[in-house]
Amino acid sequence: MRYLIRKFGFYLVALWAALTVNFCIPRLMPGDPVEIMMSKLGQKGPVTPETRQSIEALLGADSSRPLPRQYGDYLAGLATGDLGVSVTFFPASVIDIIGRTLPWTIGLIGLATVISFLAGVGLGTLAGWRRGSWLDNLIPVTTMFQSVPYFWLALILLFLLGSVWPLFPLNGGYDVYTVTPGWNGEFLGSVLYYGALPALTIIVSSAGGWMLGMRNMMVSTLSEDYMLTAEAKGLRPGRIMRRYAARNAVLPSISGFAISLGFVVAGSIVTEAVFSYPGIGSALLQAVGGNDYALMQGIFLIITLAVLGANLLVDLLYSVIDPRIRARS
């Protein structure tokens, strides 16, 4: 129980820190984001005083108000879910855009990450178990894949599988010409088809890291005394591998999974840029390109919240898998 309270406490502090970073960045940076946004909004249509106010609260233009007051306005705006209006997608509100793009990102990046984690850990277990086998010798090759910049690998695969041998579509999230979005088989099939190549690039580039980490932990675990005991008892090798070695060796990988979620988000932005995928990363880049600061800050906030939430989930899961964590506190 104390473990849970500590964890929740930590994530509350982290949440506060994220909100504060989001508050400070536009105020510390040179330039006047509110004026830029206002002039852009003005070109698209009339700007109501309320819109101006909410954007000022988010980005901080009104220097006559003291900072603590601005901070209060900002938090109050967030509490009501008011993230301002987007310029790029005028007149949609920032919240709308996030709601529209987030499912694409979670579907693609989330699934691909989980698949690559499971595949990497599985292969790493086997590689560590049969040290020196062909699978183990494959590890330097997969590390090579890891040091290849992700977007370059994605570009090459896109070039080969999209242009040279057109097996996969070049960009987009689904076939916009022939299918209508909705819960029908055609649309879902199209989404799977369009998502296959981006997912493949993510798996190819990240499974190697999990594999290496798991393999090294397996090798460490295998030299423990209790492994010797298990072998001496004459247990079946499969049982030793799964219940004795893998279960203990996987723990660092799981806590590593939590840490890597931040990198996953980072990767998703690049993935979506390469494949023009209609997710939240593309929206962020469009916002950056169009000086759409409200949308940019909103997306940054949502990404941070998602990463914090996922981290909390993994932490809770970890305490289920490893009883020592609960016992210690």
Add this chain to the structure above:
Amino acid sequence: MTADTVALTAPVTRRRPTWPPLTAKLAAGLILGGAVVLFGLLGPLLVQDPSRVGDIGLAGPSGDHLLGTTQTGQDVLAQLAYATRGSLIVGAIVGVLTLLLSAFFGIVGAYAGGWLDELFSLFTNIVLVIPGLPVVIVISAYVPDKSLLLVSLVLAITGWAGSARVLRGSTLSLRGRDYVLACRVAGEKRWRILAVEILPNLIPLLASQVVFAVIFAILGEAGLSYLGLGASGSFTWGTMLYYAQNGLALRLGAWWWFVPPGLLLALFGAALSLINFSIDEIINPKLRSQTRASRRGWRMSSEQLRKAKESTL
């Protein structure tokens, strides 16, 4: 006072630093990495001006241009040399900054203990969970003219926390060891224990963290530049790929433009990983020791088993 000076001036028996054994992995890593660094250092002195526009655009490799030309007739080899230098500079700056930041927050906090440790560790964990690249993107969106130094600085600020956490873990384990406690009892000063007794044991770990930081920085900068958010007016592997992508090098099949920067990046990354493997084997002796295969040799043969069974019956 006098006791301290005596302790300080007394001849110290120097421990030989443990260099990693020169395995095939380490040798390959050093040679590859050294070659790339050498190319980055000396290459720019030997090639033409990378921005000079020529008449022949998008020409394949030839005697005049060993790696062909870009869309506007710039020499790819010249660009590659300058890009290598740019990327290595980013890697070096971030490596040094990460070393300083992570050592300060990881080692000093863990060694001091108490509320300072709690505070530093909380700060580290918060920086760790806030995703780095979005912060970098947001910051670079506000600053229109970025120098290479600024980009490196932002990358270092968002990237040091992982190393700090690793360092904190091993500092905690070191400071509780018997020999450190003995030094304390012997009246050694606290900073001296940290600098002379603990730090040398952390050097392999620090080295591997710096190598990681360099890889991450170079990859991070490349990703940022590829998105068009890198330092303005600079040459790095990432900006080369950005211009190649914008110049439709992929569609036009101009492989000599987009393959070399990516390949060089991958080579350098692989070289650093190989070096890191060798360092890992020092830090974690279990990676070297006994394997299951060697243990299999202890097994009794079926002949011996039968004999043993017979004798017990």
